[in-house]
Amino acid sequence: MNYTYQYPRAALTVDCVVFGFDGGTLQVLLIRRALEPFRNQWALPGGFVRVDETLDEAARRELEEETGLKKVFLEQLYTFGGVTRDPRERVVSVAYYALVKPGLVTGDTDAAEAKWFPVSDLPVLAFDHADILATALERLRGKLSYQPIGFELLPPKFTLTQLQRLYEAVLGEPLDKRNFRKKVLSHDLLIPLQEKHQDGPHRPAQLFRFDPVKYERLKKKGFLFEI
Amino acid sequence: MNYTYQYPRAALTVDCVVFGFDGGTLQVLLIRRALEPFRNQWALPGGFVRVDETLDEAARRELEEETGLKKVFLEQLYTFGGVTRDPRERVVSVAYYALVKPGLVTGDTDAAEAKWFPVSDLPVLAFDHADILATALERLRGKLSYQPIGFELLPPKFTLTQLQRLYEAVLGEPLDKRNFRKKVLSHDLLIPLQEKHQDGPHRPAQLFRFDPVKYERLKKKGFLFEI
DNA sequence: TTGACTTCGTGTAACATTTACACCACAGAA
DNA sequence: TTCTGTGGTGTAAATGTTACACGAAGTCAA
Numbered sequence: 001m002n003y004t005y006q007y008p009r010a011a012l013t014v015d016c017v018v019f020g021f022d023g024g025t026l027q028v029l030l031i032r033r034a035l036e037p038f039r040n041q042w043a044l045p046g047g048f049v050r051v052d053e054t055l056d057e058a059a060r061r062e063l064e065e066e067t068g069l070k071k072v073f074l075e076q077l078y079t080f081g082g083v084t085r086d087p088r089e090r091v092v093s094v095a096y097y098a099l100v101k102p103g104l105v106t107g108d109t110d111a112a113e114a115k116w117f118p119v120s121d122l123p124v125l126a127f128d129h130a131d132i133l134a135t136a137l138e139r140l141r142g143k144l145s146y147q148p149i150g151f152e153l154l155p156p157k158f159t160l161t162q163l164q165r166l167y168e169a170v171l172g173e174p175l176d177k178r179n180f181r182k183k184v185l186s187h188d189l190l191i192p193l194q195e196k197h198q199d200g201p202h203r204p205a206q207l208f209r210f211d212p213v214k215y216e217r218l219k220k221k222g223f224l225f226e227i
Numbered sequence: 228m229n230y231t232y233q234y235p236r237a238a239l240t241v242d243c244v245v246f247g248f249d250g251g252t253l254q255v256l257l258i259r260r261a262l263e264p265f266r267n268q269w270a271l272p273g274g275f276v277r278v279d280e281t282l283d284e285a286a287r288r289e290l291e292e293e294t295g296l297k298k299v300f301l302e303q304l305y306t307f308g309g310v311t312r313d314p315r316e317r318v319v320s321v322a323y324y325a326l327v328k329p330g331l332v333t334g335d336t337d338a339a340e341a342k343w344f345p346v347s348d349l350p351v352l353a354f355d356h357a358d359i360l361a362t363a364l365e366r367l368r369g370k371l372s373y374q375p376i377g378f379e380l381l382p383p384k385f386t387l388t389q390l391q392r393l394y395e396a397v398l399g400e401p402l403d404k405r406n407f408r409k410k411v412l413s414h415d416l417l418i419p420l421q422e423k424h425q426d427g428p429h430r431p432a433q434l435f436r437f438d439p440v441k442y443e444r445l446k447k448k449g450f451l452f453e454i
Numbered sequence: 455t456t457g458a459c460t461t462c463g464t465g466t467a468a469c470a471t472t473t474a475c476a477c478c479a480c481a482g483a484a
Numbered sequence: 485t486t487c488t489g490t491g492g493t494g495t496a497a498a499t500g501t502t503a504c505a506c507g508a509a510g511t512c513a514a
Contacts, residue, residue, distance in 0.1 A: 004229045008278040009236040012319060051235040051317045055308035079306045079321050081282035090278045092239060094306050094319075161491075178493070179473070201482035202490040388462080405464070406502070428511030429461040455514100462508075472499070479491075 010081075010090040014059040015046030015129065017077065017097040017136035018067065020105070021153040023162065025118045026169045028133060029105060030125070031066055032113040037087050038126030044133070045114070046093065059096040067114050073099040073152040077136050085128045093127075097136040099152035144170050148189055148225045151210040159197050159205035160184065167227065183227055189215050237308075237317040241286040242273030242356065244304065244324040244363035245294065247332070248380040250389065252345045253396045255360060256332060257352070258293055259340040264314050265353030271360070272341070273320065286323040294341050300326040300379040305362055312355045320354075324363040326379035371397050375416060375452045378437040386424050386432035387411065394454065410454055416442050 018029035030042040045066040049058040055076065063069045077095040085091065105114060117123065119137060122130075144150055150166050151158070164180050184190065191211050196204035215225075245256035257269040272293040276285040282303065290296045304322040312318065332341060344350065346364060349357075371377055377393050378385075391407050411417065418438050423431035442452075 002231045002233060003235045004231045005236070005238075006229060007275070008230045009232070010239050010276065010278055011232075012237055012239065048234070049237065049308070049319075051237055052310060054310055055306060055319070076305060078303060079282060081276070081285075081321070083279060083281055092276075092282070092321075094308070159491085176474075177491090178475085181492080182494095183472095198481080200490075201488070203480035203492080205491055386462090403503070404462090405504085408463080410501095423510095425510080427461075428459070430463080430509035430511095432462060457512105457514085459510105459512085461510090464506090464508100466504095468502085470499100470501070473497085475495095476493105478493090481490090482488090484485100484487080 008090075010092045011086075012049040013046055013091055013093045014049055014055060014062055015044040015080075015093050015095050015132055016059055016063050016074070017044055017095065017133055018063070018069065018072075018100060019097065019136075019140060019153065020100050020102065020116055021166050021169065022102065022116070024165060024169065025120070026166075027116040027118055028122065029067060029100075029114055029116055030123070032115070033126055034112060041126045042115075042117075042123045043126035044095075044129045045112075049094070055094050056096075059094075059098075063098060066112050067105055069098070069100055069104060072104075073149065077132070077139055080128060080132060082128060093132075095132045095136065097139065099140075099149060101153065101155055103155075141170055144227070146224060146226050148187070148210065148215060157193060157195065157197075157207045157209055159207060161205060163208075180227075187218075187225060189218075189225075235317075237319045238313075239276040240273055240318055240320045241276055241282060241289055242271040242320050242322050242359055243286055243290050243301070244271055244322065244360055245290070245296065245299075246324065246326050246363075246367060246380065247329065247343055248393050248396065249329065249343070251392060251396065252347070253393075254343040254345055255349065256294060256327075256341055256343055257350070259342070260353055261339060268353045269342075269344075269350045270353035271322075271356045272339075276321070282321050283323075286321075286325075290325060293339050294332055296325070296327055296331060299331075300376065304359070304366060307355060307359060309355060320359075322359045322363065324366065326367075326376060328380065328382055330382075368397055371454075373451060373453050375414070375437065375442060384420060384422065384424075384434045384436055386434060388432060390435075407454075414445075414452060416445075416452070 020027045020029060029045065031045045033039055033041055033043050045063055047062045049055060059074055074096055077097045079092065079094045081092045083090060144167065150163060153166055154162055160181050163184065164175055164177065168175055189211050190208040193207040193209060195207045197207050198204045247254045247256060256272065258272045260266055260268055260270050272290060274289040276282060286301055301323055304324045306319065306321045308319045310317060352360065371394065377390060380393055381389055387408050390411065391402055391404065395402055416438050417435040420434040420436060422434045424434050425431040
């Protein structure tokens with residue numbers, strides 16, 4: 001079946017920059033393209049937007065189809081509309097970024113090969129995906145400092161040191177331990193658990209979890225998270 | 228001539244939220260629609276993206292066609308992709324916001340009637356344009372506090388009081404005169420001119436202009452404007 | 455010319471926030 | 485028991501933010 005319009009139309013896609021954290025390095029999930037163009041090159045997961053789904057729905061669907069990821073933190077990033085960004089025809093892409101907790105990616109799926117890369121050591125990317133990724137990284141850095149989204153990259157239970165490592169990896173600079181803990185705890189958004197995290201021949205660390213309910217309450221009162 | 232595709236495609240538009248400042252109130256430029264749907268209702272200026280122009284180009288072109296505005300500050304805002312946001316068919320709109328200096332709008336153009344409305348007293352808007360406008364306002368408020376874009380809404384030469392009125396109008400709260408001046412001047416981005424601004428039976432005010440060159444230099448060094 | 459009126463332009467002290475920094479606690483391994 | 489390695493904590497100095505009031509410099513009218 002064919003669809004005919006009076007004027008030429010751009011194709012519309014979504015692309016997702018999926019961030020993950022392995023405890024030390026910020027990572028991005030890439031897909032090896034099975035088809036032309038840019039066959040066998042690495043690219044962001046993504047695909048065409050269907051005419052009966054919203055952009056958010058399209059991003060979630062593609063993410064699940066290509067990486068198996070579900071129920072992740074997902075937010076629109078920017079829309080890339082360069083005229084020649086796809087060699088085949090005009091394609092406008094609405095880019096999203098996603099934050100996923102460790103150990104959720106099923107590894108390879110269906111046809112596509114999915115793999116994590118450290119943001120500091122990326123392969124050559126298809127299309128203008130390097131631009132998209134750079135934009136996403138910039139956004140993540142900015143956002144991390146004034147919204148409590150870092151928890152989306154950690155397991156549900158985490159230690160303050162893990163959280164600090166994450167901030168250091170994203171921001172690219174070391175942070176003072178005592179000041180970091182003071183600031184994070186001052187927001188009163190972390191709930192200390194009864195459990196400890198044991199991880200080697202040393203004192204075990206207190207585990208915390210993020211309190212999303214309290215955060216929503218505070219947010220409505222015009223509260224500003226900052227770190 | 229017709230264009231045929233294998234799958235149905237959404238139409239792609241740009242819409243612009245144009246902000247202006249009249250010295251006391253933040254305003255938005257709206258167009259009265261000449262055509263169905265929403266005929267005779269107020270709407271954001273905008274229109275279809277051509278297949279051979281970038282999104283930015285489309286936004287600038289539509290802005291000029293519908294309001295006569297050229298060379299304004301323009302930045303992408305968000306892409307709205309609700310499935311039913313246009314009653315005719317699927318239309319995805321990339322929204323932009325623009326900041327214009329006073330006295331640039333030529334008034335009505337061609338077919339369309341263009342008019343400024345205070346953001347605090349808006350008419351009913353076509354489509355989901357009220358959502359778009361709310362998003363733009365939120366973004367403007369946020370951005371004003373950490374990037375020196377306020378100057379885009381003032382004439383090239385302005386007084387500190389004018390600048391303060393602008394910040395107060397956008398942020399919706401009064402600011403302390405001495406602290407405001409201290410902070411603004413501390414960034415060293417305003418150049419005092421030899422001229423004074425005379426505006427009534429009282430002491431004339433020092434005029435300043437923004438120094439974009441210095442700003443670019445500072446920005447590259449990782450400088451953060453804040454107010 | 456004088457005085458009334460209006461906005462312009464300025465400094466400081468109290469307070470709050472941010473920074474820099476070092477040592478004991480607690481666990482496992484040898 | 486000692487060694488090793490991370491976890492957890494407080495304080496003083498410096499910096500930044502807030503609150504606040506009055507003389508200066510013009511116009512206008514009497």
